Structure formats: C-alpha cells, structure tokens
Amino acid sequence: MMPKLTTCTFCGAGCGIYLETAGNRVVGAYPSMSHPSNEGRICLRGWHVHEVASSPDRLTSPLVRKNGHFQKVTWDEAFAFVAERLGKIRDQWGPDSLAFLDSPRCSNEEAYLLQKFARAIIGTNNVGHGAGVYSNNSISVLMDMLGVPAATNSFADLSDADLIVVDGIDLGRQMPTVAGRVLRSKLRGAKLMIIDPRRHRLAENADYFLQIRPGTEALLYGAMAKVIIDRGLMNLAFIAERCEGYERFLEHAQNCDLLLAAEQCGVSTELISAAAVAYGQARAAAILYSTGIEARDEKCIRAVVNLALLTGNIGKEGAGVFPLTEQNNLQGVCDMGMLPDRLPGYRTVTDPRARMVMERIWKAPVPERPGCDAESLLADRGGGRVRALWLGRYDPITTAQMDVSKSLEQCELVVTQHLFMTDSADYAHVVLPTTAFGEEEVTFTSAERRIQLARRVIDAPPGPMPAWEQLARLANVMGERWHYDSAAAVMSEISEAVPFYSGASYENLAREYGRQWPCTKDHPMGSKLLFSAPTGRPEFRFVPAPAVVLESRPAEFPFTLVFGHSVYYWHQNVLIQHSEILKREYRVLLLDYPDGFVEINTDDAKALGIRDGARIRLRAAGGSVVSTARVTQEVRSGTAYVPYFVSQLKRELAGAEQRDSLIPVRVEKEAA
Numbered sequence: 001m002m003p004k005l006t007t008c009t010f011c012g013a014g015c016g017i018y019l020e021t022a023g024n025r026v027v028g029a030y031p032s033m034s035h036p037s038n039e040g041r042i043c044l045r046g047w048h049v050h051e052v053a054s055s056p057d058r059l060t061s062p063l064v065r066k067n068g069h070f071q072k073v074t075w076d077e078a079f080a081f082v083a084e085r086l087g088k089i090r091d092q093w094g095p096d097s098l099a100f101l102d103s104p105r106c107s108n109e110e111a112y113l114l115q116k117f118a119r120a121i122i123g124t125n126n127v128g129h130g131a132g133v134y135s136n137n138s139i140s141v142l143m144d145m146l147g148v149p150a151a152t153n154s155f156a157d158l159s160d161a162d163l164i165v166v167d168g169i170d171l172g173r174q175m176p177t178v179a180g181r182v183l184r185s186k187l188r189g190a191k192l193m194i195i196d197p198r199r200h201r202l203a204e205n206a207d208y209f210l211q212i213r214p215g216t217e218a219l220l221y222g223a224m225a226k227v228i229i230d231r232g233l234m235n236l237a238f239i240a241e242r243c244e245g246y247e248r249f250l251e252h253a254q255n256c257d258l259l260l261a262a263e264q265c266g267v268s269t270e271l272i273s274a275a276a277v278a279y280g281q282a283r284a285a286a287i288l289y290s291t292g293i294e295a296r297d298e299k300c301i302r303a304v305v306n307l308a309l310l311t312g313n314i315g316k317e318g319a320g321v322f323p324l325t326e327q328n329n330l331q332g333v334c335d336m337g338m339l340p341d342r343l344p345g346y347r348t349v350t351d352p353r354a355r356m357v358m359e360r361i362w363k364a365p366v367p368e369r370p371g372c373d374a375e376s377l378l379a380d381r382g383g384g385r386v387r388a389l390w391l392g393r394y395d396p397i398t399t400a401q402m403d404v405s406k407s408l409e410q411c412e413l414v415v416t417q418h419l420f421m422t423d424s425a426d427y428a429h430v431v432l433p434t435t436a437f438g439e440e441e442v443t444f445t446s447a448e449r450r451i452q453l454a455r456r457v458i459d460a461p462p463g464p465m466p467a468w469e470q471l472a473r474l475a476n477v478m479g480e481r482w483h484y485d486s487a488a489a490v491m492s493e494i495s496e497a498v499p500f501y502s503g504a505s506y507e508n509l510a511r512e513y514g515r516q517w518p519c520t521k522d523h524p525m526g527s528k529l530l531f532s533a534p535t536g537r538p539e540f541r542f543v544p545a546p547a548v549v550l551e552s553r554p555a556e557f558p559f560t561l562v563f564g565h566s567v568y569y570w571h572q573n574v575l576i577q578h579s580e581i582l583k584r585e586y587r588v589l590l591l592d593y594p595d596g597f598v599e600i601n602t603d604d605a606k607a608l609g610i611r612d613g614a615r616i617r618l619r620a621a622g623g624s625v626v627s628t629a630r631v632t633q634e635v636r637s638g639t640a641y642v643p644y645f646v647s648q649l650k651r652e653l654a655g656a657e658q659r660d661s662l663i664p665v666r667v668e669k670e671a672a
Contacts, residue, residue, distance in 0.1 A: 014446025
C-alpha cells in the first residue's frame, strides 16, 4: 500500500509523517520532506509512533466491573450500563456532581463531543483537560492582552528571527524538531537567549544564558522592560497605534529596581542589561515559553506579553510569542471548549449571548454557572463531592501532581476511555477501548494553530471504537438524537460552533498540510501570521504586573525545591510505555536511579559531601523524605530539582493541599 501522509500525535509540533503499512499493520514511519512544521525531520518519538498500535496490551473489548472484577461485555451492554448510572447520579445529586475530563491528546472531534455531552445532556460545565492539573495555562492572559489564546506566528517564522528567546522549556528533549529549527536559525545568524534555572542542551548554544532562580521570571522580564525603556528602545509608533494601557504600564515599569531584581533573580545586572538591549534592538524577536512549568504564574506570562508589545514584536514575521506544550492537542481541546468557564471558541459561559449561540446549534439549554477546574475536581475541592467522573484518554493517577486516589475511590462511577489499562483504570467501573493512531481519521491542532488531519491508514482490530463515536452512541442511548456518521460530520458542526474553524472542512484540510486558524469560509487558506495588519483601533493591552518581592529563604532551609514538569515528562507517557524502543530510550536515567532522583548542583554536592547516587534526605517545614541524588551541573546552585514523575515527594514534603511548587528545604546526607 502507498504510504499515507498523516500527523504525528506525540507533541505540539504537529510534524508531518508518512506511515508505511503491510497488510493491516503499520510497519514504519518516516518524515515528510515538505511539511512546513518539520521539513523532513522527526524525533525519536516520531520514528516509532506507529509501534503503539501494534502493542499486544491493547484493550479490545468494553469492560464493566462486576463483583469486584472486570468482565468483558458488548458495546450495547456497556452503553446501557453507563447511561443508566449517569442518569441516576445526575437525578439524585444534580448535574454538578458529574465531571468530564479529557487528555490534551484527544482529537478535536472527541473533545468537542465530550464537552457537548457534559453541557447539553448532563447540564454541567464541569469539564477540563488533563494539562490543567499540572500547568498554569496562559489562555486567560493571552485573551486579555492580545485577544487570541494561541501562538501569534508559525514555527517557520523562526527562520526569519534576529533573536529567539526560549524560556522554561527543554526544547531538545520536549520538542526536538522545533529545537532543530531554532538552532538552524542561530546558524544563519540569529541570537539565542535561554532563560531557565536548568542548563539544558539548548543552553550550551546560547548567546545569552540567564540561569535565574526558580520563580523569578516575572522579575526578570520587568527588569528587561526597565532597561528597554531607559535606553529608549520602545516601539512608540506601534504602541500609539495598536496598544492601550501603556501609560499605566510605564508608571509601574519605571519603579523597577534593577539592582534588586538582579539580586533576586541571581543574574548580574550586566547580563540582564545585555539581554534587554539585544531584545530591544532586534528587528524581529520571538519568545517561546512553556505552559507546562507549574512554578510559572500569570504575572510571568503578562510580563512576556508586555515585553513583546513594548518592542512591537507582534504582527510581523520572525517575531511573536509562542506558548508551547508537550501534548499534541492542548490547543485543540481548548479551542473545542474543554474549559470550565468557556464554551467552544472561548466564549464565556456567563455570557447569555454566547449560550444562546450554542443552544441554537445544540438545541438544548447550556448551564450558566462556570464549572470547577480539573485540579479542584480531582482534589475534591469542587464545592461538592464529585460522584461520577469521565476520563477520556486521561490517566490522572500517573500524571497529576497530587494524590487523586481518594477522589476516584469515592466516585460512584468512573468511566475511562483508553487504548490500554492505566493506573486510573484500576479505580474504574467501566473501561471503553479506543482506536489508535492510524486507525481513525480525526483532526488535531498543533502549537502553531495548525488544524491537521490524522488519517486512517489501517482498519482497527475487532472491538475498539473511535472515542467520538462512543460519545455519540451513548448520547443516543440517553434519548438524544446525535446523527454523526463520521468524524467529518462532527467537524462540520465544529465549524459552525467555532467561528475561526468555519473553513476547516475535511476537504479543505486535506488539500495541503492542514490550515492554521483563523481558517474561515472567507479565508479558507488559513492564517500563518496573526495581527499583520493594523485595524485602526487599539488591539492589544498592556497589563502592568504588580511588584514582586521574593520572600527570603529561612536559614535552616537554604535550598529551593522545584517540581519540574517539562524535562522528564515523557518517561511517564502511557503511549511510550507500550513501545519497547521508546520505553528503553526514555528510561535510560532510571538505569542509574531506579527509584527516581533529586538533582542537586555539583558544587552544592561537594560542599555537603554528597556523591552521585547517594541517598539524601530533604527536610521541609512540612516533613522530610529520602531520595537519591543526581549530581549535575544542569541545575542551578541552591536548587534541588525534582523531576515530573516523582510526584509523591511533593505530597510527603508539603502535604496534599500544598499548591506551591517552590518549597524551602534542607538537603542532608542520609546515613547508610
């Protein structure tokens, strides 16, 4: 069979790949040479993405727990069981006793139908995506300041940048094809600036490496803005024509104390000044930042956008802001309305006009009270006990940075949709098997707003059903009339519900390499660059970040413990666990540290008499815990870095209710 072009479904880069088949198996993958996202390059995950579908551990039949054990049932039995239980719980405890969470790996079609099911059938806005449990998403900030919750430019634009800032994401590990593009841009003459507490691969190639203290990003950007203003490097014409709130921002920015900011950030004033001047003088400067670092808050993201507005780096090629994510469809599931306070297209649920639009399309009432976010729901802080929980391709037991087992145990109904049995499925009452990559034709939206088809190249094995089809059939069992004969039919409704997807029919998406939204009926080719033409009125808004003064660390706790999410994210990925090659590659560090590790700086380790691989004790005000030291120059002195997958350390040190990811600790050598 001729190889078919499709979209890699691992990270937000959205690389184009060809799948090669033999019989009814996918036997190989290789990159598209002309796809604009990756231009002939893919990473280790892309080369082996097809192995997941052929895993012998695939679920092939719906499972219902009976007498404490799972039993195989037919799809009709499974749907009848779920429909009866959902209806009973809703009637007894009210719609807000149910919650529906999906993964940022879900397709646009299944995300759209899941939030529609929750709102139009159950009557609750308790919807969310799994990334909301461990990241501070930048949607509200970007909506407020730019009016668009997405990257302003395309990845291809990085080739035209004079300066590229990479803040808080290890691109070499997380999004290697984007990292490669950044390095090729540097080889052509662009300057590279890295802002991160860790010295990762890209930092070794940086012209400016600002190894800041964790949690000081907003201070740093404020100091850079102060230098730009003092040097007169603002783009005043851009500000006057397209921005509002500048005078108030200026007043706050001029109060910044550069020396104090440098001291708290742990970076010299000279380096901050040099970095600010480089950014201010660049013809086109781009900022790539991670949405997946828990320590980052809205103040930091506001400061990033303020800096771009101050220098006019919005609306031109080679510039802009790029919120990056490890998941392939975080952008898409948010576009589809998997947010507790926003309907599809980011309309607010409290706006009667917004609800009226969706009620016309759905022919059903839409609840007006915002739902609870995913973290509150899973931590049972939703203002009322969640009694039924739907998990669409989402495994919070493994990935959430908190103990959610109690919440799952208390539920009267837990439904999971997945390719495999997960740790969360151990708490489920019903498990519904889904189709795999290459077995269904659906869409995903990458971190550069590119809506792309993931094509069906083989038939699914007997048993599994596309997740969107499961939702449609369940709705019909519950008395609705959802007539979707294909995922393309779901996209047809999405194009009506989400204005900037109105031109995103499957026919249009299949013509080239997808379309970057806004992709409308009037502009079906999509939009590679946002805000390229002024509208004649202020489009953007400065929002001054309040002054930030970090609390000094107690003398008895001289280290800052950081819980990082981006660096080792892929170790825990459920899909990688079912590819032997990928599992081997991403478990390399665990050969030396089989029980996990805590990174400490080489100089700190020497002063404490700690060797690599030694047992250490971390003490905090809330408790202590023993782990293994990974001694490395990658982490900043004075910092202890806990990777993503050692989530129990946070619970043991800070308690279940602790939400702060920067915890003062003491590091001690543990007696043998």
